[in-house]
Amino acid sequence: MRLQDPPKEVSRPIRVGILANPASGRDIRRVISKASVFPTAEKCNMIQRLMGALTVCGVDEAWMMPDKGGIATVIKRFGQTPEGKRLLPVQFTDTDIMEIPEDTRLSVRAMIAAGIRAIIVLGGDGTHRLVAEECGEIPMATLSTGTNNSFPELREATLSGLAAGLVATERLNLDDVTRREKRLLVEVNGETRGMALVDACISADMFVAAKAVWQVEQLRELYVTFASSEAIGLSSIASLVNPVGRDEDHGLGVQMDPEATQKVMAPIAPGLFAKLGIQRWDELQLGSSWAPTIDRGVIALDGEREIEFRAVDNVRLSMDRLGPRVIDVSKALGAAAKQGIMLSDSNE
């Protein structure tokens, strides 16, 4: 069962990337805050559901990252009819999986080289950040399977797959249904070392270690592209002093000090609240750049410690709106309904 062909001629094959992080939702926060586990089986179910939507849209092929036996194996085994016919042909990138973040980057590059028209990401903020670093102009649909997810949406995969399929088959006007996201860039000694989609946090910690940030005593500065009042994680700190929308052309910088008299009680992880001293906060303008106020520490990107720096390093942060092009699923499905894309005169 498929939708009628799009009104204009679309070059084929139409390929869509699916990037599912098998490791998301399994970090130290399971121990310290009872954070939920997102089972691999459910990730596989989500992929199969969104593949159903891609098939309905007339997508020809899905491209996926291989892994060491979890998601890829299930998709190979079950992504087909009882007669052995695939619901949607799937290709796996030839990434040599090392179980490191670079796997994601290399896989996205390979998918782009294969000509994908959209990419659907299943993961947490960290996974989406890695994909965003590589995906350029390829529209991204986001699905949350991590822990503290501010960037990706908690949404039924079928609908995200449908929105991505409608975009990939060029039934919808890209500019009408996608949003260019803000981003924070971190430069160390003139070299770009990382990007955050939601928040960059400076702590007086010494080590990246288990990555997740949850000990607030060491936090000194927080910079956010947006801060929703419904957010959980570090951006909730900013949202509770001055919320910032995704569409607003500014972000927020928050200076923290354990000795400050003004405190905020923020949900920094699922089930875990922390009281933080707030010294001041300021709007961050697009195009602005700044240096951390401490000379040694760790920078966390979207809630994960990533970059260790010391006094001799020249660290600069900046914010712009050159982040990924994200599919607004609500807008996409609304536009599809308005344009009658899902209507048909045929019984086929």
Added chain:
Amino acid sequence: MNLNEAQLLQAYRKMRQIRAFEDRVHDEFATGEIPGFVHLYAGEEASAVGFCMHLNDEDRIASTHRGHGHCIAKGVEIKGMMSEIYGRRNGTCAGKGGSMHIADLEKGMMGANGIVGAGPPLICGAGLAAKFRKNGGVAIAFVGDGGSNQGTTLESLNLATVWNLPCIFVAENNGYAESTGSKWSVSCENIADRAAAFGMPGVVVDGHDFFAVYEVAGEAIKRAREGGGPTLIECKLNRYYGHFEGDAQTYRGVDEVKKVKESKDCLMLFSKRVTEQGLLTQAQLDAIDKEVAAEIEASVAHAKSSAKPTSADLMTDVYVSYP
């Protein structure tokens, strides 16, 4: 998470001791002088050290057939271990256990174990004892990906939750149960995912990264000491040698180990991080390497020159003599 200079030096020394010990046993085994089987832990050092640095002699660990690293990390004396592997009378267990049965209860090391999945039930007992004694003790069982599939392990996960024991189950997933890939023999992508079914937290950690292991271990152990109950932690890591010495490893990719050594070796990652951050100098690390090399050399010489058990030792150490 912060570590001072002494702690960093201790971590590096322990990991280097394990690596040097295992590399030397690998060489010595090839000479035919070592009796029995040996299973080497090289490549997995960050896991043993990351956990055991949080423990004291009252805390218990139970190990696997690949137990040398756990023994060293828990403080078992290296000379005694080497003699034990050589089957000498002055070995840790009087030369009667060999590689797979090194135990030192004074150090809280309940033993390497030739039976896959035998450690988890043992630490349930140790955990129960600590709970009754109210001494804040914890017990840790290390198992491999193969051991994680054993009924003994799964029963222990259940029991530890039911009794809310101060136990940590560490699944050292090196990708192979003997020669069978874990992707074929483990029903889920992450062994830690099984924790949810037993009502305990499950965490996946990069077992090559000492700092990541140390932090996760610290939180789980703290939680257990405070009565929070058990945790299942999966360390994803790699072993550098075969399942046993003599294993031709035809089931592994040609460059598999080489790539891991070049990109994820735990000693390399540790050294790079602490020197780049200015926390330790290369000279400090080099000095430890030198001292450890001498220590291992001495342990081999000591073992080779030591006496073997005699027929008179046959009936000693068979039963525990209770007062």
